[in-house]
Amino acid sequence: MKTTDGTDGQKRRAGERAAEAVEDGDVVGLGTGSTAAHAIRAIGDAVDAGLDVRGVPTSFDARRLARDAGIPLRSLNEVDGIDLAIDGADRIDRDCTAIKGGGAAHAREKVVDAAADRFVVVADPSKVVDTLSHPVPVEVLPDAYTAVERAVAALDGEPTLRRAEAKDGPVITDNGNLVLDCAFGRIDDPTGLARRLSPVPGVVEHGLFVGLVDTAYVGTDDGVKRLE
Numbered sequence: 001m002k003t004t005d006g007t008d009g010q011k012r013r014a015g016e017r018a019a020e021a022v023e024d025g026d027v028v029g030l031g032t033g034s035t036a037a038h039a040i041r042a043i044g045d046a047v048d049a050g051l052d053v054r055g056v057p058t059s060f061d062a063r064r065l066a067r068d069a070g071i072p073l074r075s076l077n078e079v080d081g082i083d084l085a086i087d088g089a090d091r092i093d094r095d096c097t098a099i100k101g102g103g104a105a106h107a108r109e110k111v112v113d114a115a116a117d118r119f120v121v122v123a124d125p126s127k128v129v130d131t132l133s134h135p136v137p138v139e140v141l142p143d144a145y146t147a148v149e150r151a152v153a154a155l156d157g158e159p160t161l162r163r164a165e166a167k168d169g170p171v172i173t174d175n176g177n178l179v180l181d182c183a184f185g186r187i188d189d190p191t192g193l194a195r196r197l198s199p200v201p202g203v204v205e206h207g208l209f210v211g212l213v214d215t216a217y218v219g220t221d222d223g224v225k226r227l228e
Helices: 008-019 034-048 060-069 106-115 142-154 190-197
Strands: 027-030 054-057 082-087 091-093 116-123 136-140 158-161 178-183 203-206 215-219 224-227
Touching: 008 034, 008 082, 008 116, 008 215, 008 224, 027 034, 027 060, 027 106, 034 060, 034 082, 034 116, 054 060, 082 106, 106 116, 106 136, 106 203, 136 142, 136 190, 142 158, 142 178, 190 203
Parallel strands: 027 054, 027 082, 082 116, 116 215
Antiparallel strands: 136 178, 136 203, 158 178, 215 224
16 A cells, blocks of 8 residues: 655655755664655765764565665664654654555554654655645455454444455565554544554554654655645
């Protein structure tokens, strides 16, 4: 369920602007997706020029890209903290509440992003909305997905098991779990919905990022807009 409506130029401007916030000696959370990829490449260029950083990737793809870019990597367990996390979003409202999980990496992303002193979202204008209404990805234990489907339906949501695009069967996360894309229509109370989803047995993590984003850099055709 990846969302790729923005142009590559818009994404590149956002990613490169976020990379400029990385300072020498930082531990950086490296997000997943096409816009975060631009930030990773820009950080790699800075490392090549002498910047001393360590990256904590949030997914297999982020790890592979960061390695290719020459960024020294650590796991979350190997660092004392994260100075800055940079990640994309499927949707973000003007209060900087985000929906993530289009790349099925939101569980690891949330752990890394929540551990960061600062969390910056990079996005293109198509991701910015007044009110969230995008389906919320929910990572679930494989043996529990039907029970979680019933719980989501009880919350007036419509769950859909995410199917793989290049093989038969469902999407499997890096953690070995399944993803339900849960449509709730207009989400007027993302905080309340997050609180109702979190305790559902079988839910590993949902894609509502409430109260976590410090700043969003939104790339445009001629610059970058900042949301806080």
